[in-house]
Amino acid sequence: xxxxxxxxxxxxxxxxxxxxxxxxxxxxxxxxxxxxxxxxxxxxxxxxxxxxxxxxxxxxxxxxxxxxxxxxxxxxxxxxxxxxxxxxxxxxxxxxxxxxxxxxxxxxxxxxxxxxxxxxxxxxxxxxxxxxxxxxxxxxxxxxxxxxxxxxxxxxxxxxxxxxxxxxxxxxxxxxxxxxxxxxxxxxxxxxxxxxxxxxxxxxxxxxxxxxxxxxxxxxxxxxxxxxxxxxxxxxxxxxxxxxxxxxxxxxxxxxxxxxxxxxxxxxxxxxxxxxxxxxxxxxxxxxxxxxxxxxxxxxxxxxxxxxx
Numbered sequence: 001x002x003x004x005x006x007x008x009x010x011x012x013x014x015x016x017x018x019x020x021x022x023x024x025x026x027x028x029x030x031x032x033x034x035x036x037x038x039x040x041x042x043x044x045x046x047x048x049x050x051x052x053x054x055x056x057x058x059x060x061x062x063x064x065x066x067x068x069x070x071x072x073x074x075x076x077x078x079x080x081x082x083x084x085x086x087x088x089x090x091x092x093x094x095x096x097x098x099x100x101x102x103x104x105x106x107x108x109x110x111x112x113x114x115x116x117x118x119x120x121x122x123x124x125x126x127x128x129x130x131x132x133x134x135x136x137x138x139x140x141x142x143x144x145x146x147x148x149x150x151x152x153x154x155x156x157x158x159x160x161x162x163x164x165x166x167x168x169x170x171x172x173x174x175x176x177x178x179x180x181x182x183x184x185x186x187x188x189x190x191x192x193x194x195x196x197x198x199x200x201x202x203x204x205x206x207x208x209x210x211x212x213x214x215x216x217x218x219x220x221x222x223x224x225x226x227x228x229x230x231x232x233x234x235x236x237x238x239x240x241x242x243x244x245x246x247x248x249x250x251x252x253x254x255x256x257x258x259x260x261x262x263x264x265x266x267x268x269x270x271x272x273x274x275x276x277x278x279x280x281x282x283x284x285x286x287x288x289x290x291x292x293x294x295x296x297x298x299x300x301x302x303x304x305x306x307x308x309x
Contacts, residue, residue: 184240
């Protein structure tokens, strides 16, 4: 009986060892274990602050009393909040569209250059993206300065009137979007350039043999092959642009009269400058549903194309 029990235990252990060995041989398990430290770090730096923001949003200004959805109701009744929502959407969507278009055409321009000259052009065109945004925005602030604007100096020399770039609401929004496009377009360019290099030349050759024009090759060959990378790049840029803080803060600080505030800068004004941290947390949380819906639609489109393929 003892030998039988020992044999059964031995068989059980022996059966367990191959299963554990097989588990650790799987690439997915190894990848998960290697990514586990990063997952834990993200949980500490992102997940915990997110839940803590939800907790703060339910407190009163002194953070001593639970008010539930009172802060959200207060924001819904403020006209400034809806103006910030409109400006944030306008700022993010307009900037991302122009960055995508400029990046797409510049990537085609660089791709058409012989390989020896591409490195020089890539280096020069990536300079706006490499420079820290706050530092480059200070240079743009000098270009837009109402008293010493380099642009207005040129306009005056050629007989044109001066433009209140930072003093008028329309021009202030234009200036903020322009600086964001200047900063972010190189990121689209380098991503699209990498996607263009992955398109097989045989597809272009086959399209040329069939008599396809330049526009037809772009529409039926290039765009379908780049759709996934275009969608992912747009999603990533949309998230970063919605959460933009430094460009608006340095260039206009939300002015004139709160006309250029976005979620991040208005949350900073309410939470830090005005001392109402729960209200600032409420404003920052409104980015979550907007970006969540955008991510769902874009990623669902990518998965749908992947299943069709």
